[in-house]
Amino acid sequence: MAHPIRRSSAVRAGAAGAVVLLAAAVLPATPAVSSPAATADGARPAQHVIMFDFDGFDPRFLTGRYAGLAELPNIRALIGEGAFGVADGSYSSYSNSSRTTTATGAYPAVHRNTGYYYNQETDRGVSQERHIEPGVETIAHSLKRQDRTAAYLQWYAVQNYGATYGDPAALYTQPGGDCETRADQAIALLRGEPVNSGGTMVDPAAIPDLITVYCDDVDGVLHDGGFSDPDLPAALARVDAQIGRVREAAREAGVLDRTAFVVTADHGAREWTVPLLPEVLDRLSATGLKVQVVASSGGVPDPASEIVVVPAPRTADITLRGRADTPENARRIAGIIRGIPGIAAVRDQQDLRRLKASDKLGDLVVEPVEPYHLSTLADGAPRASHGALPEAQVPMVLSGAGIRRGVPLRNVGLVDVAATISALLGVRPPANSQGHVMRGAVERS
Ligand SMILES: [Zn+2]
Structure with missing residues (x-):
């Protein structure tokens, strides 16, 4: 890809x-x-x-x-x-x-507009x-x-x-x-x-x-x-x-x-039709850590929750908190989720930095293979999404x-x-713009 x-x-x-x-x-x-x-x-x-x-x-x-x-x-x-x-x-x-x-x-690492994550400052899930x-x-x-x-x-x-x-x-x-x-x-x-x-x-x-x-x-x-x-x-x-x-x-x-x-x-x-979130949650719970799904529509986690999951059809954002928030746990949990059939990728901090993603995303972002999904909605109707x-x-x-x-x-x-x-239009790009002119396509002036 x-x-x-x-x-x-x-x-x-x-x-x-x-x-x-x-x-x-x-x-x-x-x-x-x-x-x-x-x-x-x-x-x-x-x-x-x-x-x-x-x-x-x-x-x-x-x-x-x-x-x-x-x-x-x-x-x-x-x-x-x-x-x-x-x-x-x-x-x-x-x-x-x-x-x-x-x-x-x-x-996004620079503009920091972020989708489907747990905002630790406001203590809420965000869509x-x-x-x-x-x-x-x-x-x-x-x-x-x-x-x-x-x-x-x-x-x-x-x-x-x-x-x-x-x-x-x-x-x-x-x-x-x-x-x-x-x-x-x-x-x-x-x-x-x-x-x-x-x-x-x-x-x-x-x-x-x-x-x-x-x-x-x-x-x-x-x-x-x-x-x-x-x-x-x-x-x-x-x-x-x-x-x-x-x-x-x-x-x-x-x-x-x-x-x-x-x-x-x-x-x-x-496209997505087949639910995979229950399997992910089962595997996370088996670690003994306290897992909680928080709705992206402003859900608030219990203060004792150690793994906060914000689900969406095409991604699940995972934030580790309290005693769970260690690099060892992030590696262990990424490995556990990668072992689930139907998971395409678990992006860790290194991956997210390489992708120039927003630092407001959680410790891990999970992506399923099409047509699996990580939404709580499980009626099997054919839909498509992104993320x-x-x-x-x-x-x-x-x-x-x-x-x-x-x-x-x-x-x-x-x-x-x-x-x-x-x-x-013959002007300078926006301040902090990181992109470049699609030069081969634009005639030199
Ligand atoms: Zn769109």
Whole structure:
């Protein structure tokens, strides 16, 4: 299986240096101002970037096992004219944490948005959270600071982290509905029409430099019914169709040849039907230590519990406490769980550091083989979910202005999106961004 973080630190340091050089070469000495001249002299490969972030859009909808579910003509057209690859997500592959990686260009070890864990400070189980470590910029902070305009259409990772309701320069909106409703706002912005932002109609003075469109149609169907859900083909076709609608609106607005498109996701999905949590708990209890399952919905463990387990379908987070909290116990318990048939991996502290995961995760993170699951729900109905390493894989499509045609994207990840969009718009990446520009695909200015 592909590893989500495969670059060595030496390679990354080199790439970071290259990013700085590029930024130095393209940044004007005075504060950046959007102007057609910036495109003409090559300082800015794209005048606009439009990104579609499709929650749960597994790369296998485009390549491999599930490619026959829907034709996806609009995504395939972008791929045909641009660059495509299967990119690394981030670990663990929960939506908020992964999308925060996209928004900041930093790994969870740095932004610390964490999913499905036991928070020792608040003494509660956590499902997902809205958190970005102080001082870590999102692309919304960074673009605003560098005088670029943007609208984030339900792209919640930046809400109150650089983008807010009613701010025409860094606009956040939450239109709700399905992907079509979100795309309607992108089309309105391309037409120069106002959009509803938290109850206020906001009319940006010009088409924003960056527009991000978030859609969760596909993720919702997958969670409910897995890859065989009869509603899945229509959800896939619906999100794909919005790309076509927005592209047409860009054409009508006269900006298509100056617009770059990015299509990606936060994670893929894996199916689950067979419960494995009871077996894991039996083996843990056999150690003589006091084991407790704590609900991710804010569950509070008994103070005497020594092994706290936060269960989810695709991961179980394990925290050792009190006399149980020793390296020897962590090794022993990892070994016990690895011996259970149906377990794919038990990630220890060394693994989690290597994956650049958040330090808020527990001592161990357990992952089952598909279709086993670690949820307390055990009705056997087919569903799909994410959180583990195999589903930390996403499609990455770059196409349009400033993007080379026919370039295979290799060794790229969500962590590189913010740096790449920044380079397309001729600005520096967010502070603390660790990713690099997907250089082979972006035309040198
Ligand atoms: Zn998601």
